[in-house]
Amino acid sequence: MxxxxxxxxxxxxxxxxxxxxxxxxxxxxxxxxxxxxxxxxxxxxxxxxxxxxxxxxxxxxxxxxxxxxxxxxxxxxxxLPAVRGDVGPPLLELPVLEDYQRERAMKDLAYKVSQCKKCPDLVRGRTQTVFGIGPLSPKLCIVGEAPGFNEDKQGEPFVGPAGELLTRMLLASGFKRDEVYICNILRCRPPENRPPLPEEAANCRSFLVQTLELVRPSHICLMGASATKYLLGRDEFIGQLRGQELWWRGIPVTATYHPSYLLRSPAKKHEAWADLQAMVIRMGQLLPEKNG
Ligand code: SF4
Structure with missing residues (x-):
């Protein structure tokens, strides 16, 4: 050699x-x-x-x-330098696979995730792993924090009351839920719905990055501080990041509040709505008629 x-x-x-x-x-x-x-x-x-x-x-x-x-x-x-934040080649410059190859790769990845035992605390408490859901090459990808009680039981991200609020937020922004790819920083539910620990986010990061590389969204919306912290490597509060033009590997990123937080703090809903309006405009789309 x-x-x-x-x-x-x-x-x-x-x-x-x-x-x-x-x-x-x-x-x-x-x-x-x-x-x-x-x-x-x-x-x-x-x-x-x-x-x-x-x-x-x-x-x-x-x-x-x-x-x-x-x-x-x-x-x-x-x-070796730590792998975190906006690193790696621009997503849309990666070789384009045929759709059937991407679908097969997604199934393989979902299987790997289902067998993953990297975080012992989470493995002990999970009912099942919760992979992402949605189409390939969507205009929008939502990245949240981690599965909660309902997600853990149903095996799907953003279900239950927070998921219903997300669906309404998407509709108000002109997206049907099934047009959007939805996933989380972690694929297993943390005990008592606590935020992900740094080592858990690091363990799960390659699954998230591989998912995003295969999905190839045109825009990413990060919901909650765990999503901005562990995808972008930004430690600021969402209140400090919202409104900024953020990027991840060449993909424009919007940061806003997590729907679970909005359920606990409804006074913040108007800020989340402003974030989504700004996101739709940045994406070059029209807001739905009734909101325009
Ligand atoms: S959270 Fe991710 S890395 Fe940790 S056990 Fe679950 S699938 Fe594996």
């Missing part, structure tokens, strides 16, 4: 690990040069990591603009 073949093989492995949430690799010997833009574009940086691992001399040399804990190197570990 030539060095180039080896580098390509290693790139593939590294990407797969990175997509699965791996942030550290055992030291294989050799230099590790972390490019300055690695944190901004970790996916683009991966080939450089692989190249460095193949071509580097046996002694460890680290050149990096980031503050590393030297004890990690003493322990024989090499950091």
């Amino acid at each position: 030539s060095n180039i073949d080896l580098i390509e093989q290693m790139d593939l492995h590294l990407r797969a690990w990175q997509d699965s949430g791996v942030e550290w690799l055992p030291r294989a010997g050799g230099a590790m040069i972390i490019p300055e833009n690695a944190r901004a574009q970790p996916a683009a940086a991966v080939p450089l990591f692989a190249k460095a691992m193949v071509q580097a001399p046996p002694q460890l040399t680290v050149v990096s603009p980031y503050p590393f804990d030297p004890s990690l190197f003493a322990a024989g570990q090499i950091p």
Whole structure:
């Protein structure tokens, strides 16, 4: 195998690990040069990591603009940049698969999710996993937080009172529910409907990213702070993010309140309505007649 073949093989492995949430690799010997833009574009940086691992001399040399804990190197570990936020190639620049290939890939992914046991607390309490639902290539994809009681029982995201409110919000914005792809940051219900823990969101992230890569929505609406935190890597409250022109891998993103929060805080409904109106306008669509 030539060095180039080896580098390509290693790139593939590294990407797969990175997509699965791996942030550290055992030291294989050799230099590790972390490019300055690695944190901004970790996916683009991966080939450089692989190249460095193949071509580097046996002694460890680290050149990096980031503050590393030297004890990690003493322990024989090499950091990979964290995969979070708006990283990876623009979604719509990924190779386009035929619809039947995407449908098959979605079924395979749903099966993998149904077998997943990465979060022991959630696995213990779940009735079933809750995959996304909706068409491929929709104009809009909703990403919420995690399944609740009703979703866990029915195996579908956004059902029960919050789901009914979402359906009304979509209709008022000119979308039928079955035209929209709907999913969550987590695919398993957290105990007592608590927010997802960072490690759970990291565990489930590759399922979400693969779903979005296959679905290829034209616009993403993130509902609730967990969705903005774990998809965009933004820690601000929704009240601070709403109204901003956000993006995820080249896809325009709108942030607004989660319907469950709106059920508890109905005074915020007019803000959510303004967010959806702005989203429809940003999407270049007309608002439904009665609301125009
Ligand atoms: S939440 Fe996601 S990563 Fe965690 S067990 Fe469920 S499917 Fe697996």
